[in-house]
Amino acid sequence: MVEVQPISQLIEDDSDEEVKQEPLVHKNYSAIFVSASKLEKEYPAGTFFERSFILKNDGETYWPSDVCFMNCDGGDLAAASSRLAEGERVAPGENYTFEVLCEAPHREGLAIGSFSLFSGDQKFGEPVQCSFYVPKLEEDKQAEDSLLLSNRDKSIGDSSIDASKCPY
Numbered sequence: 001m002v003e004v005q006p007i008s009q010l011i012e013d014d015s016d017e018e019v020k021q022e023p024l025v026h027k028n029y030s031a032i033f034v035s036a037s038k039l040e041k042e043y044p045a046g047t048f049f050e051r052s053f054i055l056k057n058d059g060e061t062y063w064p065s066d067v068c069f070m071n072c073d074g075g076d077l078a079a080a081s082s083r084l085a086e087g088e089r090v091a092p093g094e095n096y097t098f099e100v101l102c103e104a105p106h107r108e109g110l111a112i113g114s115f116s117l118f119s120g121d122q123k124f125g126e127p128v129q130c131s132f133y134v135p136k137l138e139e140d141k142q143a144e145d146s147l148l149l150s151n152r153d154k155s156i157g158d159s160s161i162d163a164s165k166c167p168y
Helices: 138-157
Strands: 032-036 048-056 068-071 095-103 109-119 122-134
Touching: 032 122, 048 122, 068 095
Parallel strands: none
Antiparallel strands: 032 048, 048 095, 068 109, 109 122
16 A cells, blocks of 8 residues: 655745645545446347446545546447446545447447446446357348258259158
8 A cells, every 4th residue: 555645744945825636536446346237149130229237436536527428449230339427526435327329230240348437538447248140140041041941952962862762
Protein backbone atom coordinates (compact mmCIF):
# COMPACT_ATOMS: atom_id res chain seq x y z
CA MET A 1 0.00 0.00 0.00
CA VAL A 2 1.26 3.49 -0.83
CA GLU A 3 1.73 5.86 2.06
CA VAL A 4 0.34 9.31 1.38
CA GLN A 5 1.49 12.35 3.31
CA PRO A 6 -0.27 15.69 3.32
CA ILE A 7 1.43 18.12 0.99
CA SER A 8 1.89 20.56 3.88
CA GLN A 9 4.38 18.14 5.47
CA LEU A 10 6.40 17.93 2.27
CA ILE A 11 6.77 21.68 1.72
CA GLU A 12 8.98 23.63 4.06
CA ASP A 13 7.32 27.00 4.39
CA ASP A 14 7.80 29.54 7.12
CA SER A 15 4.52 31.30 6.38
CA ASP A 16 1.51 30.83 8.61
CA GLU A 17 -0.82 30.43 5.61
CA GLU A 18 -2.75 27.17 5.51
CA VAL A 19 -2.23 25.23 2.29
CA LYS A 20 -5.58 24.19 0.79
CA GLN A 21 -5.24 20.88 -1.02
CA GLU A 22 -7.43 18.77 -3.26
CA PRO A 23 -7.99 15.14 -2.19
CA LEU A 24 -5.75 12.67 -3.99
CA VAL A 25 -7.63 10.54 -6.53
CA HIS A 26 -6.42 7.00 -7.12
CA LYS A 27 -7.02 6.27 -10.84
CA ASN A 28 -6.34 2.54 -10.67
CA TYR A 29 -9.94 1.28 -11.01
CA SER A 30 -10.63 -2.42 -10.67
CA ALA A 31 -13.47 -4.83 -11.52
CA ILE A 32 -14.28 -8.52 -11.45
CA PHE A 33 -16.96 -10.44 -13.34
CA VAL A 34 -19.79 -11.72 -11.12
CA SER A 35 -22.38 -13.18 -13.52
CA ALA A 36 -24.27 -12.76 -16.79
CA SER A 37 -27.77 -13.50 -18.00
CA LYS A 38 -28.30 -16.84 -19.71
CA LEU A 39 -27.12 -16.91 -23.29
CA GLU A 40 -28.74 -19.16 -25.87
CA LYS A 41 -26.40 -21.56 -27.68
CA GLU A 42 -27.57 -20.26 -31.07
CA TYR A 43 -28.91 -16.99 -32.43
CA PRO A 44 -30.05 -16.72 -36.06
CA ALA A 45 -28.09 -14.23 -38.18
CA GLY A 46 -29.15 -10.64 -37.59
CA THR A 47 -31.10 -11.44 -34.40
CA PHE A 48 -31.10 -8.76 -31.69
CA PHE A 49 -30.82 -9.89 -28.08
CA GLU A 50 -30.08 -8.28 -24.75
CA ARG A 51 -27.48 -9.56 -22.33
CA SER A 52 -26.96 -8.47 -18.72
CA PHE A 53 -23.49 -8.50 -17.17
CA ILE A 54 -22.93 -7.99 -13.44
CA LEU A 55 -19.51 -6.66 -12.46
CA LYS A 56 -18.18 -5.83 -9.01
CA ASN A 57 -15.98 -2.92 -8.06
CA ASP A 58 -13.27 -4.83 -6.22
CA GLY A 59 -10.98 -1.81 -6.03
CA GLU A 60 -10.38 0.77 -3.35
CA THR A 61 -11.96 3.74 -5.09
CA TYR A 62 -15.27 4.68 -6.68
CA TRP A 63 -15.75 4.11 -10.38
CA PRO A 64 -16.35 7.52 -11.92
CA SER A 65 -19.64 8.38 -13.61
CA ASP A 66 -18.15 8.13 -17.13
CA VAL A 67 -17.59 4.34 -16.92
CA CYS A 68 -18.87 2.34 -19.88
CA PHE A 69 -18.92 -1.36 -20.70
CA MET A 70 -18.23 -1.98 -24.38
CA ASN A 71 -17.36 -4.60 -26.96
CA CYS A 72 -13.66 -4.01 -27.58
CA ASP A 73 -12.71 -7.10 -29.56
CA GLY A 74 -15.74 -8.74 -31.05
CA GLY A 75 -15.05 -9.33 -34.70
CA ASP A 76 -18.43 -8.89 -36.36
CA LEU A 77 -20.54 -9.14 -33.19
CA ALA A 78 -22.36 -5.80 -33.04
CA ALA A 79 -23.07 -4.49 -29.54
CA ALA A 80 -24.04 -1.13 -28.10
CA SER A 81 -22.00 0.09 -25.15
CA SER A 82 -23.66 0.38 -21.76
CA ARG A 83 -22.95 3.29 -19.39
CA LEU A 84 -23.55 4.03 -15.75
CA ALA A 85 -26.75 5.95 -15.15
CA GLU A 86 -26.14 9.71 -15.32
CA GLY A 87 -24.32 10.98 -12.24
CA GLU A 88 -24.03 7.49 -10.75
CA ARG A 89 -20.80 6.12 -9.33
CA VAL A 90 -20.07 2.60 -8.10
CA ALA A 91 -18.57 2.33 -4.63
CA PRO A 92 -15.90 -0.22 -3.70
CA GLY A 93 -17.54 -3.59 -3.00
CA GLU A 94 -20.72 -2.76 -4.97
CA ASN A 95 -22.07 -4.66 -7.98
CA TYR A 96 -23.42 -2.96 -11.09
CA THR A 97 -25.52 -4.49 -13.88
CA PHE A 98 -24.74 -3.42 -17.44
CA GLU A 99 -27.47 -4.12 -20.04
CA VAL A 100 -26.02 -4.64 -23.53
CA LEU A 101 -28.00 -4.84 -26.78
CA CYS A 102 -26.26 -7.20 -29.23
CA GLU A 103 -26.87 -8.28 -32.81
CA ALA A 104 -25.80 -11.69 -34.09
CA PRO A 105 -23.48 -11.49 -37.13
CA HIS A 106 -24.95 -11.94 -40.60
CA ARG A 107 -22.91 -15.05 -41.29
CA GLU A 108 -22.76 -18.66 -40.12
CA GLY A 109 -20.31 -19.81 -37.47
CA LEU A 110 -18.99 -19.04 -34.01
CA ALA A 111 -19.46 -15.45 -32.83
CA ILE A 112 -17.30 -14.16 -29.99
CA GLY A 113 -17.34 -10.75 -28.33
CA SER A 114 -14.96 -9.49 -25.68
CA PHE A 115 -16.26 -6.71 -23.45
CA SER A 116 -14.27 -4.42 -21.14
CA LEU A 117 -14.85 -1.50 -18.81
CA PHE A 118 -13.50 1.93 -19.75
CA SER A 119 -13.22 5.27 -18.02
CA GLY A 120 -12.23 7.78 -20.65
CA ASP A 121 -9.48 5.99 -22.55
CA GLN A 122 -8.44 3.90 -19.53
CA LYS A 123 -9.43 0.22 -19.83
CA PHE A 124 -9.76 -1.67 -16.54
CA GLY A 125 -10.89 -5.02 -15.18
CA GLU A 126 -10.59 -8.35 -16.95
CA PRO A 127 -12.33 -8.75 -20.33
CA VAL A 128 -15.63 -10.65 -20.30
CA GLN A 129 -16.38 -12.94 -23.25
CA CYS A 130 -19.69 -13.72 -24.91
CA SER A 131 -19.84 -16.53 -27.48
CA PHE A 132 -22.58 -18.33 -29.38
CA TYR A 133 -23.16 -20.06 -32.71
CA VAL A 134 -24.94 -18.56 -35.72
CA PRO A 135 -26.57 -21.38 -37.74
CA LYS A 136 -26.84 -21.39 -41.54
CA LEU A 137 -29.46 -19.07 -42.94
CA GLU A 138 -32.64 -20.92 -43.96
CA GLU A 139 -32.26 -19.97 -47.64
CA ASP A 140 -28.66 -21.29 -47.56
CA LYS A 141 -29.95 -24.59 -46.10
CA GLN A 142 -32.62 -24.86 -48.78
CA ALA A 143 -30.14 -24.15 -51.58
CA GLU A 144 -27.70 -26.69 -50.14
CA ASP A 145 -30.45 -29.33 -49.73
CA SER A 146 -31.57 -28.73 -53.31
CA LEU A 147 -28.00 -29.13 -54.58
CA LEU A 148 -27.50 -32.34 -52.56
CA LEU A 149 -30.75 -33.82 -53.89
CA SER A 150 -29.91 -33.01 -57.51
CA ASN A 151 -26.41 -34.48 -57.11
CA ARG A 152 -27.85 -37.61 -55.47
CA ASP A 153 -30.35 -38.08 -58.28
CA LYS A 154 -27.59 -37.69 -60.87
CA SER A 155 -25.34 -40.22 -59.15
CA ILE A 156 -28.16 -42.75 -58.85
CA GLY A 157 -29.08 -42.36 -62.53
CA ASP A 158 -25.44 -42.64 -63.63
CA SER A 159 -24.73 -45.64 -61.45
CA SER A 160 -23.31 -48.66 -63.22
CA ILE A 161 -23.71 -50.83 -60.13
CA ASP A 162 -26.12 -53.72 -60.51
CA ALA A 163 -28.13 -53.71 -57.28
CA SER A 164 -29.07 -57.39 -57.74
CA LYS A 165 -25.41 -58.35 -57.24
CA CYS A 166 -25.11 -56.49 -53.93
CA PRO A 167 -24.45 -59.02 -51.15
CA TYR A 168 -26.42 -57.06 -48.53
